[in-house]
Structures are given as structure tokens and as C-alpha cells.
Amino acid sequence: MADDIKPRIRVPANPKKGEVIEVKTLITHPMETGQRKDAAGATIPRKIVNTMTVTFNGKPVFQAKLEPAISANPYLSFHMRAEESGTLSFTWKDDDGAEYKAEQKIAVT
Amino acid sequence: MEPTSPVIARRRVLVGVAGAGAVGLLTQFAARGAGATPEAAKALLQTLAKGEPKEGRIAIRAPEIAENGNAVPVTVAVESPMTDKDHVTAIHVVADGNPNPGVASFTLTPLSGKAEVQIRVRMASTQKIVAVAQMSDGSLWTATREVKVTIGGCGG
The missing domain is CATH 2.60.40.2470 (SoxY domain)
Structure with a gap:
């Protein structure tokens, strides 16, 4: 159900230069743990988003490595110092090799 | 994880009352062992x-x-x-x-x-x-x- 996977990002609209802002992210994803069994008793294979990488104007800001202990539709918030206007780029990596990408522009005042 | 004492057994029952299926989940974990x-x-x-x-x-x-x-x-x-x-x-x-x-x-x-x-x-x-x-x-x-x-x- 890869077409159901949709990232969402929320940042403050117009942060002041130098302000530390909170970046909230959420990606719709089942985060299948690999522990569950289907009705026939067969183990449902693990399928989670295992990594989220964030860069700002190409510079690394934040990275998260996730385990099956992270809830479905993983929500993740972190902070960033907004020194200049630019673009935050997000990449989520799936166990099956797929990558989901999103971008968020930030304009400091 | 067998119920070892009446206290634990009772607690388990209470959990079951709180949410249907919770007991099933617990026993599932117990069976898995790891x-x-x-x-x-x-x-x-x-x-x-x-x-x-x-x-x-x-x-x-x-x-x-x-x-x-x-x-x-x-x-x-x-x-x-x-x-x-x-x-x-x-x-x-x-x-x-x-x-x-x-x-x-x-x-x-x-x-x-x-x-x-x-x-x-x-x-x-x-x-x-x-x-x-x-x-x-x-x-x-x-x-x-x-x-x-x-x-x-x-x-x-």
C-alpha cells in the first residue's frame, strides 16, 4: 500500500533569524513489526520506516534510526536553529528499499 | 510466564476487564517467551x-x-x-x-x-x-x- 504513504511536516510560519523552531513530522505508514501473525498463523513480515534523514540547504540537521517499537504512522518532532531561509529536505527509508521524500521551505524574518 | 501467585492472576483479570483482548495479548507474549x-x-x-x-x-x-x-x-x-x-x-x-x-x-x-x-x-x-x-x-x-x-x- 505504498500509495497510502504520505509525509506531513509542520513548522512555524515565519521564524525570526536565529530562533530555535520545532519541526513536527508524521508519515502515514503501518510500521509492521514482524511480530504479528495473520489469520493463517503465518508471520507478517517486518516493514517499517527504518531511517529518517533531514538536511537544511544540503547540510545535515537531524537523523533518526527507528525500530519496530515505534508506533504506526510515526510522529517525530525535533528542533532546528533557523539562521537563514532555505529548504528542509526529508527522506524516509523503508525496509523494502523505497524512499519517501518531502521538502519544506523556511523563510526567516 | 505462568501465573505464579493469586495476586498476579487477579491483576490479569482486572486488565482483562479494562480492555477486551488484553489477557489474550498477555498470554500471547507469554507463549512467545522471548x-x-x-x-x-x-x-x-x-x-x-x-x-x-x-x-x-x-x-x-x-x-x-x-x-x-x-x-x-x-x-x-x-x-x-x-x-x-x-x-x-x-x-x-x-x-x-x-x-x-x-x-x-x-x-x-x-x-x-x-x-x-x-x-x-x-x-x-x-x-x-x-x-x-x-x-x-x-x-x-x-x-x-x-x-x-x-x-x-x-x-x-
């Missing part, structure tokens, strides 16, 4: 961040009692100025009551500005969350917090 222990969690932390961490500088914010173990909000905040010279390079989070101890690892940079991360965690049962932060000077800090879980969040 699971993270505080020792396993500690061992994993050693592979993630080698060394003996000191208590302090980390605040773990999580509900004392989580009714639904499927998504427990957990915030880990580390005291640090987050400058180029002095910042948090990594935060590791483990839990000792899930089938596997690992929860998440974060890599931070001076651009982060503030070492605070929020996630939502699955918790199979009442357990301790342990966080270890690695600083740019190589020092390690740790904190622990227990979360009581009414309905485990795993399987079902």
Missing part, C-alpha cells in the same frame, strides 16, 4: 554508545500511566547549549519490556539548536525507558523512566 530484559537493553546500549554513562542532564517526559501502549508519547530532552564546540551528537532510546529492546537512535548536529526529540512508542507492557546521550566531548549521560501500561501495544 523478550527484552533490562540486561538486554543495557547490552544494546553498550553496542550503541560504549562506555559508562553518568546519571543526569537528560529529562524523559512520558505519561506515568499509558492507557494505550500502541502510541505512548515520549519526549527526550538533553541539557546542552548545542554550539559547534559543545553539543549532543546522539541520543539512543531503549525500552526493556518489548520483544526487542531497541526503540530509536537520533543523530543531532549544532544546527539542531535544542536537543529535544519527541516520538511515539509501542509498549507491550509496563516497562522502563532508558535514554543515553552522547556529547561532542565524548561524555555519556543517561536517564530512566518507568511507564505503566494498561493495554499492551503490540500484535492485535
Whole structure:
């Protein structure tokens, strides 16, 4: 159900230069743990988003490595110092090799 | 994990009343047998961040009692100025009551500005969350917090 996977990002609209802002992210994803069994008793294979990488104007800001202990539709918030206007780029990596990408522009005042 | 005392058995019944299926989940976990222990969690932390961490500088914010173990909000905040010279390079989070101890690892940079991360965690049962932060000077800090879980969040 890869077409159901949709990232969402929320940042403050117009942060002041130098302000530390909170970046909230959420990606719709089942985060299948690999522990569950289907009705026939067969183990449902693990399928989670295992990594989220964030860069700002190409510079690394934040990275998260996730385990099956992270809830479905993983929500993740972190902070960033907004020194200049630019673009935050997000990449989520799936166990099956797929990558989901999103971008968020930030304009400091 | 057979019911060893009447107290535990009664508690299990109460859990069952609180949420249908919870007892089934518990027995499912019992049957599986495998699971993270505080020792396993500690061992994993050693592979993630080698060394003996000191208590302090980390605040773990999580509900004392989580009714639904499927998504427990957990915030880990580390005291640090987050400058180029002095910042948090990594935060590791483990839990000792899930089938596997690992929860998440974060890599931070001076651009982060503030070492605070929020996630939502699955918790199979009442357990301790342990966080270890690695600083740019190589020092390690740790904190622990227990979360009581009414309905485990795993399987079902």
C-alpha cells in the first residue's frame, strides 16, 4: 500500500533569524513489526520506516534510526536553529528499499 | 510466564476487564517467551554508545500511566547549549519490556539548536525507558523512566 504513504511536516510560519523552531513530522505508514501473525498463523513480515534523514540547504540537521517499537504512522518532532531561509529536505527509508521524500521551505524574518 | 501467585492472576483479570483482548495479548507474549530484559537493553546500549554513562542532564517526559501502549508519547530532552564546540551528537532510546529492546537512535548536529526529540512508542507492557546521550566531548549521560501500561501495544 505504498500509495497510502504520505509525509506531513509542520513548522512555524515565519521564524525570526536565529530562533530555535520545532519541526513536527508524521508519515502515514503501518510500521509492521514482524511480530504479528495473520489469520493463517503465518508471520507478517517486518516493514517499517527504518531511517529518517533531514538536511537544511544540503547540510545535515537531524537523523533518526527507528525500530519496530515505534508506533504506526510515526510522529517525530525535533528542533532546528533557523539562521537563514532555505529548504528542509526529508527522506524516509523503508525496509523494502523505497524512499519517501518531502521538502519544506523556511523563510526567516 | 505462568501465573505464579493469586495476586498476579487477579491483576490479569482486572486488565482483562479494562480492555477486551488484553489477557489474550498477555498470554500471547507469554507463549512467545522471548523478550527484552533490562540486561538486554543495557547490552544494546553498550553496542550503541560504549562506555559508562553518568546519571543526569537528560529529562524523559512520558505519561506515568499509558492507557494505550500502541502510541505512548515520549519526549527526550538533553541539557546542552548545542554550539559547534559543545553539543549532543546522539541520543539512543531503549525500552526493556518489548520483544526487542531497541526503540530509536537520533543523530543531532549544532544546527539542531535544542536537543529535544519527541516520538511515539509501542509498549507491550509496563516497562522502563532508558535514554543515553552522547556529547561532542565524548561524555555519556543517561536517564530512566518507568511507564505503566494498561493495554499492551503490540500484535492485535
